[in-house]
Amino acid sequence: VQPVLEIEDVTVVYDSPSGPVQAVSDVNLTVYPGTIVGLIGESGSGKSTLANAIMRLLRGNARLTKGQIRVMGTDIYALSKRELRTFRWSRMSMVFQSAMTALNPVMTVEKQIVDTFRSHRPQMSVKEAKERARDLLRLVRIDEKHLRSFPHELSGGMRQRVVIAIAIALEPQLVIMDEPTTALDVVVQRSILNQIQELQAERGFAILFISHDFSLVTEIASRVAIMYAGRMVENTEAKVLLPEVDHHPYTEGLMRAIPRLTYEDVVIEGIQGHPPDLIDLPSGCAYSPRCPYATAACMEIRPTLHRLSHATIECHLYSPTKEGDSEWPAKQL
Numbered sequence: 001v002q003p004v005l006e007i008e009d010v011t012v013v014y015d016s017p018s019g020p021v022q023a024v025s026d027v028n029l030t031v032y033p034g035t036i037v038g039l040i041g042e043s044g045s046g047k048s049t050l051a052n053a054i055m056r057l058l059r060g061n062a063r064l065t066k067g068q069i070r071v072m073g074t075d076i077y078a079l080s081k082r083e084l085r086t087f088r089w090s091r092m093s094m095v096f097q098s099a100m101t102a103l104n105p106v107m108t109v110e111k112q113i114v115d116t117f118r119s120h121r122p123q124m125s126v127k128e129a130k131e132r133a134r135d136l137l138r139l140v141r142i143d144e145k146h147l148r149s150f151p152h153e154l155s156g157g158m159r160q161r162v163v164i165a166i167a168i169a170l171e172p173q174l175v176i177m178d179e180p181t182t183a184l185d186v187v188v189q190r191s192i193l194n195q196i197q198e199l200q201a202e203r204g205f206a207i208l209f210i211s212h213d214f215s216l217v218t219e220i221a222s223r224v225a226i227m228y229a230g231r232m233v234e235n236t237e238a239k240v241l242l243p244e245v246d247h248h249p250y251t252e253g254l255m256r257a258i259p260r261l262t263y264e265d266v267v268i269e270g271i272q273g274h275p276p277d278l279i280d281l282p283s284g285c286a287y288s289p290r291c292p293y294a295t296a297a298c299m300e301i302r303p304t305l306h307r308l309s310h311a312t313i314e315c316h317l318y319s320p321t322k323e324g325d326s327e328w329p330a331k332q333l
């Protein structure tokens with residue numbers, strides 16, 4: 001099967017007065033049709049930058065300096081501006097992190113959905129676009145009386161549903177969702193998440209689901225990609241995200257940081273330290289200052305990707321040639 005999304009060796013840099021900020025470095029990722037892939041990493045790890053790069057929405061001081069991004073086999077950086085306009089939203093779409101600002105505050109819900117149809121399907125009549133708008137609202141379970149509402153008249157959860165409705169309006173094969181539920185309270189978050197799963201199952205599009213909430217991502221996604229300091233340090237099957245399975249030390253740290261209900265208490269163990277400065281990245285492994293397994297070799301030599309049966313992991317721990325050599329990190333501490 002042809003992947004809906006192929007990211008190859010992508011590097012994105014922001015020019016800044018103090019030097020180039022390496023926000024995304026050498027990232028590789030493949031998403032297959034109809035699957036949900038989670039993308040996690042702490043704040044500043046490059047998730048939104050990567051999402052913007054996929055949508056070819058990098059602006060101002062941001063540059064794709066290396067790599068290729070293909071959506072449905074098409075190199076999106078090779079498209080003309082015009083081709084890109086038709087491609088975006090009809091083949092790939094995005095639910096932005098700041099969903100509240102994604103809607104036009106002075107336009108009714110109906111007008112915003114109708115405009116989406118009309119700008120991409122000029123041959124569609126206003127009448128048909130209005131009918132489709134009504135269908136879409138029903139699909140995301142909003143009463144059609146809200147077609148005439150303005151965004152400020154809707155609750156946060158309803159606004160987010162409208163944003164999702166617009167993102168899937170033109171039936172794209174790939175929908176990027178950047179923290180789609182983060183701004184909402186837990187109950188609303190849960191209901192939107194269920195709805196995203198239902199829509200996905202019904203319509204069959206693929207989702208790149210971005211979040212810093214580890215448990216949320218493992219629940220919704222079949223595969224999970226983990227970013228650290230702009231690098232994709234692991235790409236794993238979601239179902240093996242268990243403490244007893246081999247993972248990147250950062251992934252292990254994230255798993256330990258999930259609140260766990262034990263018989264006596266809630267155990268939360270955070271990861272010590274801070275991510276590195278993206279202007280002055282360590283020469284070796286970017287995680288070495290925080291890694292419990294780090295050796296001198298880790299601080300000098302950047303690890304490469306190692307393919308295990310359940311995951312691809314960028315860490316010297318899993319390098320087959322380093323076995324038995326004490327200079328290299330080992331699991332038994």
Ligand code: ATP
Pocket residue numbers: 014015016021023041042043044045046047048049050061097212278
């Ligand atoms: P969050 O979880 O907070 O949304 P993120 O993983 O989406 O974080 P990005 O927004 O992609 O992270 O940012 C990645 C890095 O790029 C951050 O360190 C950020 O400071 C830097 N960055 C983002 N935008 C710019 C910019 N316009 N100029 C310079 N640096 C930037």
Ligand code: SF4
Pocket residue numbers: 248249250285286287288289291292293294295298299303314315316317329
């Ligand atoms: Fe830790 Fe070394 Fe692996 Fe980096 S390469 S994550 S420092 S063990």
Ligand code: MG
Pocket residue numbers: 047048049097178
């Ligand atoms: Mg972000």
